[in-house]
Amino acid sequence: MRKKELKLVVTFHTTADAMAMEKTCKEKNAPGRLIPVPRAISAGCGLAWCAALEEREAILSVMGEAGIESEALHECMV
Amino acid sequence: MIYLDNAATTMQKPEEVIQAVVTAMQSMGNAGRGAHAASLEASRTIYDTREKLCHFFGGKDPRQLVFTSNSTESLNIAIKGVLNPGDHVITTMLEHNSVLRPLYEMEERGVRLTIVESDKKGCIEYEDFEKAICPETKAIVCTHGSNLTGNLVDIERVGEIAARHGLLFVVDASQTAGVFPIDVEKMHIDILCFTGHKGLLGPQGTGGMYVREGVRVRPLKSGGSGVQTYSRTHPSQMPTALEAGTMNGHGIAGLHAAVEYIERTGIDKIRRREQECMWNFYHGVKDIPGITVYGDFSGGERCPIVSLNIGDYDSSEVGDELLTEYGISTRPGAHCAPLMHQALGTVEQGAVRFSFSHYTTDEEVETAIRAIRELAQDEE
Numbered sequence: 001m002r003k004k005e006l007k008l009v010v011t012f013h014t015t016a017d018a019m020a021m022e023k024t025c026k027e028k029n030a031p032g033r034l035i036p037v038p039r040a041i042s043a044g045c046g047l048a049w050c051a052a053l054e055e056r057e058a059i060l061s062v063m064g065e066a067g068i069e070s071e072a073l074h075e076c077m078v
Numbered sequence: 079m080i081y082l083d084n085a086a087t088t089m090q091k092p093e094e095v096i097q098a099v100v101t102a103m104q105s106m107g108n109a110g111r112g113a114h115a116a117s118l119e120a121s122r123t124i125y126d127t128r129e130k131l132c133h134f135f136g137g138k139d140p141r142q143l144v145f146t147s148n149s150t151e152s153l154n155i156a157i158k159g160v161l162n163p164g165d166h167v168i169t170t171m172l173e174h175n176s177v178l179r180p181l182y183e184m185e186e187r188g189v190r191l192t193i194v195e196s197d198k199k200g201c202i203e204y205e206d207f208e209k210a211i212c213p214e215t216k217a218i219v220c221t222h223g224s225n226l227t228g229n230l231v232d233i234e235r236v237g238e239i240a241a242r243h244g245l246l247f248v249v250d251a252s253q254t255a256g257v258f259p260i261d262v263e264k265m266h267i268d269i270l271c272f273t274g275h276k277g278l279l280g281p282q283g284t285g286g287m288y289v290r291e292g293v294r295v296r297p298l299k300s301g302g303s304g305v306q307t308y309s310r311t312h313p314s315q316m317p318t319a320l321e322a323g324t325m326n327g328h329g330i331a332g333l334h335a336a337v338e339y340i341e342r343t344g345i346d347k348i349r350r351r352e353q354e355c356m357w358n359f360y361h362g363v364k365d366i367p368g369i370t371v372y373g374d375f376s377g378g379e380r381c382p383i384v385s386l387n388i389g390d391y392d393s394s395e396v397g398d399e400l401l402t403e404y405g406i407s408t409r410p411g412a413h414c415a416p417l418m419h420q421a422l423g424t425v426e427q428g429a430v431r432f433s434f435s436h437y438t439t440d441e442e443v444e445t446a447i448r449a450i451r452e453l454a455q456d457e458e
Contacts, residue, residue: 013306013315013318014110014141014303014305014313014315014317014318015109015110015121015125015304015318016140016141016317016318017315018110018121019121019122019124019125020125020140020141023125023126034113034118035113036112036113044315045110045305045306046111046112046113046307047113047121
């Protein structure tokens with residue numbers, strides 16, 4: 001198995017929110033990708049957006065601009 | 079075969095719609111049920127279509143665009159999801175059973191129903207909505223276009239009445255979505271119900287509703303959603319709240335291609351061509367002795383539908399003759415709009431409905447006119 005790293009993980013209430021996140025991030029060239037929600041996190045939707053910790057501000061600003069609703073922001077080993 | 083039953087379903091679909099369904103069936107997983115490529119492809123296609131349809135109908139938030147299997151499902155969710163015992167609701171005689179039957183069910187549960195009357199031409203008086211409003215009135219449920227006569231309802235005007243009185247406005251756009259521009263904001267629509275397989279040119283089994291932000295709709299179904307697995311209750315967030323169970327990803331992929339086709343071709347161009355066929359047919363048959371045409375043809379916009387009868391002939395007999403002698407597919411009989419038939423006086427006879435597509439050719443229209451002329455002569 002790949003060695004885990006501490007990452008930023010954004011969770012969502014619905015799949016539609018997760019898909020809106022992916023689409024917006026692609027459009028705005030924001031980094032990250034959709035992953036299955038890690039076991040350590042309890043989340044509504046099974047999809048989460050995973051990015052490097054240092055991208056936190058960039059990710060938050062993209063979400064703010066596009067009005068994307070997250071469930072929670074986590075930092076965890078992924 | 080000459081297919082003139084497009085108000086039931088548009089049979090000829092753009093080639094790219096068919097291809098999109100085939101491709102989806104070869105590559106799509108279950109949307110929202112995993113983070114693997116096949117599931118994500120389904121989720122992306124469904125989300126893109128959600129966004130596309132939201133904008134197509136002038137909506138603001140794609141999360142408020144819900145997929146269902148057809149208008150009937152959307153109307154059931156809307157009507158049963160917003161009305162409560164003690165509420166009063168207003169509808170019209172133009173409605174299809176997909177509006178009337180859920181309303182009658184709600185009537186049995188203690189909802190009071192007022193039905194705005196239609197004249198013999200299938201027209202309503204807009205003042206009648208205002209006259210029916212009382213303190214208990216919760217909603218107006220109204221069609222955008224009659225599936226029997228093709229008469230349009232000025233839903234912007236009805237929407238304005240609903241908004242002025244603080245009522246929910248639920249619109250059945252089965253006959254108009256994809257052909258007539260619909261703007262939920264401008265028309266004050268709170269819940270727009272549409273099907274994918276008619277004017278939107280998508281596959282059967284696709285449809286949906288746009289629910290204005292802040293309007294709470296009780297779900298009709300609960301179950302799998304791919305999210306919040308350990309909660310005993312179905313998620314309350316839109317659109318998942320109203321989308322229990324595996325979605326029709328394959329069909330939605332086709333619907334996506336269909337909306338793209340309409341946008342590329344131009345909704346106005348499609349409508350003008352359909353109306354041209356309708357008017358040519360109408361002018362070709364209206365003065366033939368023995369022919370009764372139903373509906374309001376006094377001018378202006380209307381759905382590409384012409385319903386008629388020949389003398390006292392049973393409409394089913396005429397429909398059968400059109401099929402066997404001329405290869406023309408129409409819809410005779412009763413059209414799931416019982417009160418409209420009552421208003422037109424066609425409960426016994428039914429009516430033969432001709433409904434056109436932008437794919438319909440001038441020759442097909444000419445053949446249909448000739449068929450009616452010959453059948454009417456036989457009658458004499």
